[in-house]
Amino acid sequence: MIHNDLGGFDGPRSIYFINFLSCNFHLQTMRFSFLLAVVATMLLPIEQSKAQVIDPEIFKELKPREIGPGGMSGRVTAIDVVLDQPDIIYAGTASGGVWKTTGGGQTWEPIFEDQATASIGALTIDQSNPSIIWVG
Numbered sequence: 832m833i834h835n836d837l838g839g840f841d842g843p844r845s846i847y848f849i850n851f852l853s854c855n856f857h858l859q860t861m862r863f864s865f866l867l868a869v870v871a872t873m874l875l876p877i878e879q880s881k882a883q884v885i886d887p888e889i890f891k892e893l894k895p896r897e898i899g900p901g902g903m904s905g906r907v908t909a910i911d912v913v914l915d916q917p918d919i920i921y922a923g924t925a926s927g928g929v930w931k932t933t934g935g936g937q938t939w940e941p942i943f944e945d946q947a948t949a950s951i952g953a954l955t956i957d958q959s960n961p962s963i964i965w966v967g
Contacts, residue, residue: 909954913961921964923951929966 909923918935921942928943929951943949943966957963 908952909966911954911956911964913956914958916961919961921954921956923954923966925950925952929954929964 906925907922908925911921913919918933920932920936922930922932922939924930926949928941928946928949930939931942932939943951951966953965953967955965957965
């Protein structure tokens, strides 16, 4: 190998030398990662024994249920709330029109079914007159 003025080596052998150093570094990194994984696996049972135990009996009476328009399909693209009555919420969806809840999101009803479009990108409530809803 021939040493150049920039502090490096010229010639085809320098590439192999650099590749050797790079591979050696990666091998050492892989060995360290493997050793770390082995140690972590050995310590895992110790940490699991400290974990909180939850009795599944407390969940036996719970029944799954759908909540809001998310259970119907589509995605919510716009949402607004009547500031003086925060339980009244309007949601615009990409393919399902406009939905309204008066119970803070517990139940929803569609209010845009008789319109020519169902795709909503924006929605806002006129806060001075909450019976006016602007959608687009």
